[in-house]
Amino acid sequence: MSDLILKSAAELADSLAAGETTSVELTQAHLDRIAAVDGDVHAFLHIDAEGALSQAAASDARRANGDALHALDGVPIAVKDVLTTTGLPTTCGSKILEGWVPPYDATVVKKIKNAGLPILGKTNMDEFAMGSSTEHSAYGPTKNPWKLDRIPGGSGGGSAAAVAAFEAPLALGTDTGGSIRQPGAVTGTVGVKPTYGSVSRYGLVALANSLDQVGPVTRTVLDSALLHELIGGHDPLDSTSTTTPVTGLVDAARAGLTGDLKGVKVGVIKELAGEGWAPDVMAKFNESVDILTKLGADVVEVSTPSFQHAMAAYYLILPAECSSNLAKFDAMRYGLRVTPDGDPSAEDVMKASRDAGFGDEVKRRIILGTYALSSGYYDAYYGQAQKIRTLIIEDFKKAFEQVDVLVSPTSPSTAFPLGAKLDDPLAMYMQDLATIPANLAGTPGISIPAGVSDVDGLPVGVQLLAPVLEDARLYRVGAALEAAIGPVLSIDKLEVAR
Amino acid sequence: MPEITRDEVAHLADLARIDLSDAELDHLAPQLQVILESVASIQGLAGDDVPATSHPLPMTNVFREDVVVPGLTPEQALSGAPAVEDQRFSVPRILGDEQ
Amino acid sequence: MTETLVPFDEVLERYDPAFGLEVHVELNTNTKMFCGCPATFGGEPNSQVCPTCLGLPGSMPVVNAKAVESAIRIGLALNGSIAEWCRFARKNYFYPDMPKNFQTSQYDEPIVYDGYLDVEVEGETFRVDIERAHMEEDTGKTTHIGGATGRIHGADYSLVDYNRAGIPLIEIVTRPILGAGAKAPLVAKAYVAALREILLGLGVSDVRMDQGSMRCDVNLSLSPKDSDKLGTRTETKNVNSLRSVERAVRFEMSRHAGILDAGEAIFQETRHFHEDTGTTSAGRPKSDADDYRYFPEPDLVPVAPSREWVEELRASLPERTADKRARLQVEWGYSDLEMRDVWAAGALSLIEATVAEGASAQAARKWWMAELSRSANDRGVELAEVGVTPVQVAEVQKLVDTGSLTDKLARQVFEGLLAGEGTVAEIVDARGLAVVSDEGALGSAVDDAIAAQPAVAEKIRGGNQAAAGALIGAVMKATGGKADAKRVRELILEKLA
Numbered sequence A: 001m002s003d004l005i006l007k008s009a010a011e012l013a014d015s016l017a018a019g020e021t022t023s024v025e026l027t028q029a030h031l032d033r034i035a036a037v038d039g040d041v042h043a044f045l046h047i048d049a050e051g052a053l054s055q056a057a058a059s060d061a062r063r064a065n066g067d068a069l070h071a072l073d074g075v076p077i078a079v080k081d082v083l084t085t086t087g088l089p090t091t092c093g094s095k096i097l098e099g100w101v102p103p104y105d106a107t108v109v110k111k112i113k114n115a116g117l118p119i120l121g122k123t124n125m126d127e128f129a130m131g132s133s134t135e136h137s138a139y140g141p142t143k144n145p146w147k148l149d150r151i152p153g154g155s156g157g158g159s160a161a162a163v164a165a166f167e168a169p170l171a172l173g174t175d176t177g178g179s180i181r182q183p184g185a186v187t188g189t190v191g192v193k194p195t196y197g198s199v200s201r202y203g204l205v206a207l208a209n210s211l212d213q214v215g216p217v218t219r220t221v222l223d224s225a226l227l228h229e230l231i232g233g234h235d236p237l238d239s240t241s242t243t244t245p246v247t248g249l250v251d252a253a254r255a256g257l258t259g260d261l262k263g264v265k266v267g268v269i270k271e272l273a274g275e276g277w278a279p280d281v282m283a284k285f286n287e288s289v290d291i292l293t294k295l296g297a298d299v300v301e302v303s304t305p306s307f308q309h310a311m312a313a314y315y316l317i318l319p320a321e322c323s324s325n326l327a328k329f330d331a332m333r334y335g336l337r338v339t340p341d342g343d344p345s346a347e348d349v350m351k352a353s354r355d356a357g358f359g360d361e362v363k364r365r366i367i368l369g370t371y372a373l374s375s376g377y378y379d380a381y382y383g384q385a386q387k388i389r390t391l392i393i394e395d396f397k398k399a400f401e402q403v404d405v406l407v408s409p410t411s412p413s414t415a416f417p418l419g420a421k422l423d424d425p426l427a428m429y430m431q432d433l434a435t436i437p438a439n440l441a442g443t444p445g446i447s448i449p450a451g452v453s454d455v456d457g458l459p460v461g462v463q464l465l466a467p468v469l470e471d472a473r474l475y476r477v478g479a480a481l482e483a484a485i486g487p488v489l490s491i492d493k494l495e496v497a498r
Numbered sequence B: 001m002p003e004i005t006r007d008e009v010a011h012l013a014d015l016a017r018i019d020l021s022d023a024e025l026d027h028l029a030p031q032l033q034v035i036l037e038s039v040a041s042i043q044g045l046a047g048d049d050v051p052a053t054s055h056p057l058p059m060t061n062v063f064r065e066d067v068v069v070p071g072l073t074p075e076q077a078l079s080g081a082p083a084v085e086d087q088r089f090s091v092p093r094i095l096g097d098e099q
Numbered sequence C: 001m002t003e004t005l006v007p008f009d010e011v012l013e014r015y016d017p018a019f020g021l022e023v024h025v026e027l028n029t030n031t032k033m034f035c036g037c038p039a040t041f042g043g044e045p046n047s048q049v050c051p052t053c054l055g056l057p058g059s060m061p062v063v064n065a066k067a068v069e070s071a072i073r074i075g076l077a078l079n080g081s082i083a084e085w086c087r088f089a090r091k092n093y094f095y096p097d098m099p100k101n102f103q104t105s106q107y108d109e110p111i112v113y114d115g116y117l118d119v120e121v122e123g124e125t126f127r128v129d130i131e132r133a134h135m136e137e138d139t140g141k142t143t144h145i146g147g148a149t150g151r152i153h154g155a156d157y158s159l160v161d162y163n164r165a166g167i168p169l170i171e172i173v174t175r176p177i178l179g180a181g182a183k184a185p186l187v188a189k190a191y192v193a194a195l196r197e198i199l200l201g202l203g204v205s206d207v208r209m210d211q212g213s214m215r216c217d218v219n220l221s222l223s224p225k226d227s228d229k230l231g232t233r234t235e236t237k238n239v240n241s242l243r244s245v246e247r248a249v250r251f252e253m254s255r256h257a258g259i260l261d262a263g264e265a266i267f268q269e270t271r272h273f274h275e276d277t278g279t280t281s282a283g284r285p286k287s288d289a290d291d292y293r294y295f296p297e298p299d300l301v302p303v304a305p306s307r308e309w310v311e312e313l314r315a316s317l318p319e320r321t322a323d324k325r326a327r328l329q330v331e332w333g334y335s336d337l338e339m340r341d342v343w344a345a346g347a348l349s350l351i352e353a354t355v356a357e358g359a360s361a362q363a364a365r366k367w368w369m370a371e372l373s374r375s376a377n378d379r380g381v382e383l384a385e386v387g388v389t390p391v392q393v394a395e396v397q398k399l400v401d402t403g404s405l406t407d408k409l410a411r412q413v414f415e416g417l418l419a420g421e422g423t424v425a426e427i428v429d430a431r432g433l434a435v436v437s438d439e440g441a442l443g444s445a446v447d448d449a450i451a452a453q454p455a456v457a458e459k460i461r462g463g464n465q466a467a468a469g470a471l472i473g474a475v476m477k478a479t480g481g482k483a484d485a486k487r488v489r490e491l492i493l494e495k496l497a
Helices: A009-018 A023-041 A049-064 A107-114 A157-164 A181-187 A221-231 A249-256 A279-294 A305-328 A346-357 A360-373 A379-402 A425-432 A436-441 A471-485 B006-015 B022-042 B074-078 C008-014 C065-077 C181-202 C242-261 C307-315 C321-332 C336-344 C348-356 C361-379 C390-401 C407-418 C424-430 C439-452 C454-461 C465-478 C485-495
Strands: A044-047 A077-080 A119-123 A170-174 A190-193 A214-218 A265-269 A298-302 A405-409 A445-452 A459-465 B088-092 C015-026 C089-092 C102-105 C112-121 C124-137 C141-145 C157-161 C168-174 C214-224 C234-239 C269-274 C279-285
Touching: A009 A023, A009 A221, A023 A044, A023 A049, A023 A119, A023 A157, A044 A157, A049 A119, A077 A107, A077 A157, A107 A119, A107 A170, A107 A221, A119 A157, A157 A170, A157 A181, A157 A214, A170 A221, A181 A190, A181 A445, A181 A459, A190 A221, A190 A471, A214 A221, A221 A249, A221 A445, A221 A471, A249 A471, A265 A279, A265 A379, A279 A298, A279 A405, A279 A445, A279 A459, A279 A471, A298 A379, A305 A360, A305 A379, A305 A425, A305 A436, A305 B022, A305 C089, A346 B088, A360 A379, A360 B006, A360 B022, A379 A436, A379 B022, A405 A471, A425 B022, A445 A471, A459 A471, B006 B022, C008 C015, C008 C181, C008 C242, C015 C181, C015 C242, C065 C112, C065 C124, C065 C168, C065 C181, C065 C307, C102 C124, C112 C181, C124 C181, C181 C214, C181 C242, C181 C321, C181 C348, C214 C242, C234 C242, C234 C279, C242 C269, C242 C279, C321 C336, C321 C348, C321 C361, C336 C348, C336 C361, C348 C361, C348 C390, C361 C390, C361 C407, C390 C407, C390 C424, C407 C424, C439 C454, C439 C465, C439 C485, C454 C465, C465 C485
Parallel strands: A077 A119, A077 A170, A265 A298, A265 A405, C234 C269
Antiparallel strands: A044 A119, A170 A214, A190 A214, A190 A445, A405 A459, A445 A459, B088 C157, C015 C168, C015 C214, C089 C102, C112 C124, C124 C168, C141 C157, C214 C234, C269 C279
């Protein structure tokens, strides 16, 4: 096995720039690693070896001419299967889109292609990004590379597992309620949910439009900053795209690596602790808080009382939006068409196809959303949830008047066993307690590895949250914390070792 | 406590065009009841003085100039279609009226 | 159920009608409401689509600024208020012609609210209150295959073309119009006609009812005389000509009265209008499928037109119809009665365009109000859709003015135009309609006539010019009506001087 796969994206970019390696060589190294372990991990739904190698060869040709498109030109990447890609299937982990090849690229995909990053393939996910374990994928679950009988988190378990298993140095994820950060926490990787609207959603198959955001999945904070800067920026195809650029991320990450946090005010969220939070997770979290203090940060406790209602608001807003978003999957223009016996009408075919094409979790949420939007219930449910959202935004505002960043554990527990919560939706939903508020408020968040649990040896994540458009703060504090904690993930700790 | 009965689930599934089997109804209805009870906790929490937020970032007036940009070719448009005839999407007979 | 239709006059003895109109107008923007695809009519199937208007997974809408501008201009022209802040909403229902299975529309926050339009019927002015006008997108076009009639019912399957999907629509909704009584059908028609004039004047739509760029739904209910409660209404869909609007109101009044007379209740439903018979038939009952689960479109941000923009657009509005009508009447020298007829026939813009092409106001009125109105009436189409354009009318009149055609020959040219025989020049040519202006040929025809009627000729020589009529008639007969009578008279008088 080539040691190239152990390097961070930043290191690979430096090696490419120095001419020490080629994109073909390192892309092949990652494809070899995928071939070796993905049978066990199942991080990928589609692997595009041929495409990735030809993109790598083109990258090498550019480098040879001194025409590199970007620092990351030639560094391979994996893409969550919820982002449209021309020439590559996009299934969103659903049977209803089996074999669908989009005729257009998502804006973020266009950006990574334009920067010359070879695409290794599409990663597994909970169906239409609904879930926290990747077990709701119609194509079988992804396994946690640390321990194959554990979940890799969700919905972006595929992207997180691919990066954790050294199958890819970089991946794209999407985060609606924690789908980048929670998988990051339970796989020992770094995941960032950028400020809402700062990365284009065009070509992201929407789960909940007002909550979704595309973000980086990497093994280091600096790598996330590099990828985040590449995919961010205004997109005229996305009406909710901000015109204020989010900048200085890489600089912030490099500054953070010096380890000095003097003058930085950090708030520990009072409400995200206590009952329901595993002691081993809290122990690692508290260590992280101590480290922040040691690095010079001024740590205080802040209260965000409305956060306790975030989950309820989220599970009304999300099902409402997704029930409408998923209506387009009706077997008329693309996707699975199931034709019942007899002389079925279009309505019959729609119903049969949607029953056969959607999994249980998707059906649950569509029905819940249909209920929440129904006349007579709208004000009590959807309308009320949108008001809770206002209260949560106000809580954030007040908190950020006192501190620069907020901190909490990312997820209430380490990776749980596959199947443990599959038929207990509420228990599964609890996984996102800490991550959901940022989606409701549009604020950015990052999860970085805090260490491994003293109980099961599995990784624990710490989450940092910053005000809207202040993503750079996450990178400064995150990089400092990362450097002080030291490496958490290493290939030798994985069940899929060398 | 709000209730979501099996009949109501069947009705909602119909509205959402999902042909749930009896077994699925038996399985999903109680789960939905549990979820609904949990999310119903926010009912009445915020009063009339609290405005609703539909967009996390307050933005207005995002427009596009009225200029034609190239779209898909008919081949691309129809590439994923389950059935095609005469460069159109072929769909089974339609029961209801247009709205 | 057999329908008892109550004669119109009898309906009015016992009931008062209330009606309302929902008019959908397709805007003539270059591009669609939410994407950059062409909004033009008639491309190859599925050739004017993109991920957004095809509803592909991952696609997103972006609002067309021009469509918002048009909506505001329409609102101002209809004396409406322009919302300071409004949103798009999703109207959720499944239908194969709708790519996303929701229509992006506006719900409780329309861009235009509280307008009105005054319409005149037989000298009486009615104020039609406009509740709202909102922006939305059109659906795709479905062709039904198999079955006897090519209609939706009985078809084996259907084919969908999404070129039309996403074309900007403005829906203009009136409040219930009460108190029109016997004039209800005419007020309905006059409202749609007046609305069309305004939209034409704004230049925001082609407003071709025959091509579907303007579509009307007619709501109607009856309430017993002396009751102040509105009755149950029916909604008659896709009433697509001015004449049909009138007929639909009239028919539904008669039908409702029949049901109410029998002591039965009106069933709230949509109705289909049949152009051929002028009747309606039952469509979809109102049901919980109408639970559209509206909610604000999360992929779009609110529209908040600045007051500066609104005032700028207000300043750029064309002349108000009433002012324009008064001005043109003076300019054209029409009597009140002439002007009223012109207005009622929907000929104002047509005459205006004809005059702009060089014809006199009197000549333009003559052709539009006589020949062409008659033909439109006979065929049951609108004057604007009769098949002759203002340019053609002006062209024919020019030939009359220069003496190349007589009025009688001009009528034949219009016959040819209405029959689709080609351009004015082609018809004049093919039908041999040019006036005989060959002085030699005309001269010998005059000589022949003089020779044939020596007694008449003698009278003229004696100074009785009125007697020339007999000779003129003979010459006209000999030339098959293609001579210029004025010139013939001159020749006769010259020769017999």
